[in-house]
Structure formats: C-alpha cells, structure tokens
Amino acid sequence: MAFDNATVTGSIVLLLLSTLGYWLYRRKVARRKLPPGPPCLPFVGTLLSADLNDFVGTFATWAKRYGSVFTSQLGPFTAIVLNDPAVIKEAFSKEVFIPRPQFWSIDQRRILNNNTRGIVFADGETWKEHRRFILQTFRDFGVGKSGMEEKIVEETRHFIRALRASQSRPLDNKVPLSTTVANVIAKILSGARYEETDPIFLQYLADVSETFSVSLDKIILDVFPWAKYFPTLNGTKTKLFATQRRLKEFMQAICEDHRKNWVPGKNEDLLDTYLTAIQSGQYKSFSSTFGSTLNGVPCGRSLDPSIFFSFQATEIPLILEDLFEAGYETTTTTLRWGFLMMCLNPEVQAKVQKELDDVVGRDVIPKPSDKYHLPYFEATLQEVHRFGSIVPLGVDHCAAEDTTFAGYSIPKGAWLTANLRFIHHNDAWWDQPDKFDPSRFLGPEGERRAAEYLIPFSVGKRRCVGEALAKAELYTIFAGVLQNFSLQLPPGVTASSVSLLPTTGITADTKPHEICYIPRGK
Numbered sequence: 296m297a298f299d300n301a302t303v304t305g306s307i308v309l310l311l312l313s314t315l316g317y318w319l320y321r322r323k324v325a326r327r328k329l330p331p332g333p334p335c336l337p338f339v340g341t342l343l344s345a346d347l348n349d350f351v352g353t354f355a356t357w358a359k360r361y362g363s364v365f366t367s368q369l370g371p372f373t374a375i376v377l378n379d380p381a382v383i384k385e386a387f388s389k390e391v392f393i394p395r396p397q398f399w400s401i402d403q404r405r406i407l408n409n410n411t412r413g414i415v416f417a418d419g420e421t422w423k424e425h426r427r428f429i430l431q432t433f434r435d436f437g438v439g440k441s442g443m444e445e446k447i448v449e450e451t452r453h454f455i456r457a458l459r460a461s462q463s464r465p466l467d468n469k470v471p472l473s474t475t476v477a478n479v480i481a482k483i484l485s486g487a488r489y490e491e492t493d494p495i496f497l498q499y500l501a502d503v504s505e506t507f508s509v510s511l512d513k514i515i516l517d518v519f520p521w522a523k524y525f526p527t528l529n530g531t532k533t534k535l536f537a538t539q540r541r542l543k544e545f546m547q548a549i550c551e552d553h554r555k556n557w558v559p560g561k562n563e564d565l566l567d568t569y570l571t572a573i574q575s576g577q578y579k580s581f582s583s584t585f586g587s588t589l590n591g592v593p594c595g596r597s598l599d600p601s602i603f604f605s606f607q608a609t610e611i612p613l614i615l616e617d618l619f620e621a622g623y624e625t626t627t628t629t630l631r632w633g634f635l636m637m638c639l640n641p642e643v644q645a646k647v648q649k650e651l652d653d654v655v656g657r658d659v660i661p662k663p664s665d666k667y668h669l670p671y672f673e674a675t676l677q678e679v680h681r682f683g684s685i686v687p688l689g690v691d692h693c694a695a696e697d698t699t700f701a702g703y704s705i706p707k708g709a710w711l712t713a714n715l716r717f718i719h720h721n722d723a724w725w726d727q728p729d730k731f732d733p734s735r736f737l738g739p740e741g742e743r744r745a746a747e748y749l750i751p752f753s754v755g756k757r758r759c760v761g762e763a764l765a766k767a768e769l770y771t772i773f774a775g776v777l778q779n780f781s782l783q784l785p786p787g788v789t790a791s792s793v794s795l796l797p798t799t800g801i802t803a804d805t806k807p808h809e810i811c812y813i814p815r816g817k
C-alpha cells in the first residue's frame with residue numbers, strides 16, 4: 296500500500312500535535328496539585344516573568360501575591376518557594392526534604408573533584424556521616440568555647456592593627472576583614488595562618504567570592520545545560536572551570552602537606568582529626584586511599600567496612616573547600632553590614648559602645664564564653680543578621696521522592712527554597728522592617744527576647760554547621776572594633792547617598808563602600 300507525501304506529513308503533524316496536547320494536559324493536571332504560582336509557559340516556565348538579575352526581589356513580589364508557598368518553574372526545574380518561618384521549619388525538619396538539588400555547575404565540580412560532593416552538596420549516608428563528624432570535631436575543639444575563642448581574639452587584634460594603620464582615612468574593609476575571618480577558619484580546618492598580602496591566599500579569597508556570584512550566563516548554564524555548546528557562553532565556562540580548578544589545587548595542596556607532615560596523635564585541627572580517623576583503621580576505605588600505611592603507621596583494615604564507608608580520603612579536600620567557602624564569605628558579609636549600619640545609625644553605635652565600656656571596658660576583647668551581660672550589643676548583632684539577611688534564599692533543598700506538603704503535591708526532584716530575606720523584611724513578623732532597630736529584640740526592661748522569626752542560619756536537618764563558630768566570630772570581631780574605633784562615613788558622604796540595596800548572589804553583600812575608623816580616646 297502506498298502513501299502519498301501529504302498523508303505522511305499530515306500523520307506526523309497529527310502525531311506531534313496529539314503528543315504535545317497530551318503533554319500539556321498532563322502538565323496542567325500535575326500543576327493543578329502544585330502550590331500556586333505565576334503563569335507557566337512551556338519550556339521556559341516562569342523565567343520570562345522573573346527579573347533574572349534579581350531573583351530575591353522577584354520571589355518577594357511573588358510571595359506577596361501567592362502566599363506562604365508558591366511554585367516557580369525554572370525551565371525544567373520546579374522550585375517550591377517557602378515564605379513563612381513556620382512553613383520552613385516544618386519542611387526542613389522532614390527527612391524527604393534533606394537532599395540538595397544537583398545542577399550543571401555542581402555536577403562539573405563533582406567531576407573535577409574525583410566524583411566527590413563535599414558537604415554542602417552531598418546527600419545520603421556520605422553527608423550524614425561527614426556532617427556528624429564535623430559537628431563533633433567542632434564541639435571537641437570547643438567552637439563557641441574559650442580555646443577556639445582565643446584564636447578569634449588573636450585575629451581580631453590583627454584586624455584592629457590593620458584598621459589603625461588606615462589612620463582614620465576612608466577604607467574599604469573587604470580585604471582586611473576577609474583575611475581576618477578566613478584566617479580563623481583556616482586555623483580550625485588546617486592550622487594555617489596566611490599573611491594579608493600573600494598573593495595565593497588573596498587569589499583564593501577572590502575565587503571564593505567569584506563562586507558566590509550569580510550571573511545570567513551562570514543561570515542559563517544551570518537551567519539549560521545544553522546551552523554550554525553556545526560559543527557566547529565559552530567565556531563564562533572557561534572562567535568557572537579555571538576558578539574551580541584553582542580552588543581544588545589550593546585545598547589539595549593543604550591536604551597533601553598535612554598528610555606528609557602529620558604525626559600520629561596530633562589532633563589540633565579538622566584535618567588532623569580526619570587523619571586520626573583514617574589511621575585508626577576503623578574505616579577500610581580510608582586506608583585504601585592512603586595505602587596500607589599512613590606516614591609509616593599501618594592502617595588497620597579489620598573493622599566492618601560498612602560502618603563509615605563514606606569516609607574516603609578523597610572526600611576531604613572538597614569538604615575543606617566547602618567549609619572554607621561557607622565559613623568565610625558569610626561571616627565577612629555579615630560584619631560588613633554590621634559596620635555599615637553603625638555608620639548609618641550613630642545612636643545605636645553610641646549605645647553599643649557605652650554598654651561595652653560599662654560592662655567590659657576597653658582593655659579586654661570580649662568572647663561569648665565570658666558571659667558578659669550585653670543585651671543591647673547582642674540585640675544589635677541579631678538586628679544585623681535580620682537586616683543584612685546575607686543568605687537571602689538559603690541553600691536549596693530538594694524532594695527525595697513524590698510527596699505532599701502543606702496540602703500540595705511536591706514532585707520528586709522539586710527544589711525547596713527558603714525565602715529568608717523576604718521573611719526578615721516582612722511586616723507580618725516585624726514592626727517597620729526597613730528600620731534598623733535592635734530594640735525589637737529586647738523586652739520592656741531591656742532584657743533579651745526570643746527571636747522566633749529570625750532564621751539566618753536556616754532551620755532543621757541541614758541547618759548551618761558553622762553557626763556556633765560564626766556567632767563567636769561576629770561577637771568578638773564586632774565588639775573589638777567598636778571598643779577601639781568610632782565608625783563614620785567618609786567626609787562628604789551622606790547617609791542618604793548610601794545604597795542599602797544588597798548585591799545579588801548566593802550571599803547578599805553591601806554595595807562597595809568606605810568607612811573611616813577613628814580611634815576612640817581613652
């Protein structure tokens with residue numbers, strides 16, 4: 296039987312149309328059960344209605360329109376955005392929402408790093424065991440206790456010296472503050488300390504900042520990975536790979552150096568504790584990576600390999616990289632907001648300084664474990680967290696399987712985004728949210744009040760691993776600077792000319808600015 300061309304073409308068109316119709320119908324039925332959201336177009340989803348340079352602003356607008364949970368379709372990815380602290384607490388306490396989404400740039404990083412995923416983007420047993428190990432090690436080291444705090448005081452003194460050297464002239468604190476915070480985390484992770492002028496260290500810090508930045512090209516590559524074949528994206532890809540490679544080399548060099556020079560029994564930093572765990576022989580997979588001896592000491596292979604199987608030495612460099620990145624950029628950015636807000640709110644600055652003077656004096660830099668009674672100072676730090684909201688959309692989680700939540704169907708693989716900045720700046724939970732006012736965290740007698748809706752470190756099973764360390768750093772560095780200096784905008788710069796719009800990225804920094812650090816008289 297012969298068919299003419301018109302019949303064949305007509306049949307193909309009909310087949311394609313009915314397939315498309317069926318796909319659209321299935322999609323509509325599926326979307327009916329999803330949380331509401333802006334109109335969703337085939338292929339691009341809701342991307343065309345979003346400001347791709349400002350997802351934080353777009354998600355805030357949509358949260359106002361669609362309520363506590365909405366859906367945003369980012370090309371093939373379904374993002375469920377959570378806009379209420381109670382909803383986030385409920386979602387992030389669920390086992391089914393523990394995993395992280397995997398997308399193109401994260402995949403490239405995994406491939407570059409011997410198929411490992413670090414800690415921030417790890418899942419399953421690997422994530423659980425490393426997270427437990429890191430938290431335990433931080434606790435053993437006394438993070439948030441006095442031993443660790445001494446290291447922070449030492450770095451704060453370096454920072455104060457750098458500020459004094461500016462001789463009250465306008466200074467952008469980005470580099471000296473970054474090196475201060477990075478040196479605290481470096482000490483804890485590997486015992487190292489870097490000079491503020493070390494070019495390799497400065498390049499490393501610049502690379503970390505680069506990984507936290509978001510650009511249209513990066514969004515396109517993550518949402519439509521096939522776009523990597525577009526020559527126009529070659530520049531972005533090359534830069535991304537070069538940055539990732541330098542970060543890897545930096546961490547691998549530290550790990551290798553540590554391994555070579557490690558002496559059994561030394562447990563002074565996180566790498567030491569990992570090496571001790573490997574050398575103990577409890578973990579078969581450790582010894583297979585390092586060979587049967589580690590620095591001349593035989594590694595046992597006798598114990599059950601199914602226990603802690605994921606502690607492969609090859610995981611460690613990327614875990615270090617994650618801790619370094621998550622730990623340094625966030626804390627630096629929070630402090631930058633804090634110092635800028637002191638310039639813009641001199642009455643708050645004066646009150647903090649008076650409290651510090653009255654309770655601590657100026658000769659000792661306070662540490663959290665000193666347990667001074669500093670309610671206004673502590674409320675100011677909380678207000679800095681709220682105002683800065685420096686991880687504006689948290690770190691995405693994703694659904695391990697099809698499930699239901701808040702009365703909606705959530706498909707396997709859907710991302711869950713915590714709209715933290717929206718919550719911290721919403722009048723449903725805060726009186727005059729755009730005003731910087733530490734007293735909102737104080738009761739009528741000036742006593743500290745529970746901050747139920749303040750969740751800068753997120754909540755639940757993946758809550759920030761470095762919260763105790765970050766809080767200790769913020770406390771000591773902020774106090775040390777305000778004890779020693781009055782912070783002012785440079786001459787000629789008015790408060791009204793300072794932009795309070797955050798930068799766009801995974802972390803939300805202040806716009807570039809300078810501050811005069813004027814030594815306080817005795």
Ligand code: HEM
Binds near residue numbers: 752
């Ligand atoms: C002011 C400082 C900081 C802020 C605001 C902050 C905030 C956050 C947030 C919002 C998350 C996402 C939690 C989630 O997935 O629900 C997170 C995760 C994480 N943070 Fe922090 N962080 C800070 C400092 C630190 C420090 C100092 C470290 C390292 C020592 C650190 C290490 C991590 C790690 C490893 C994760 C991933 C945890 C996991 O996936 O299980 N952070 N942080």
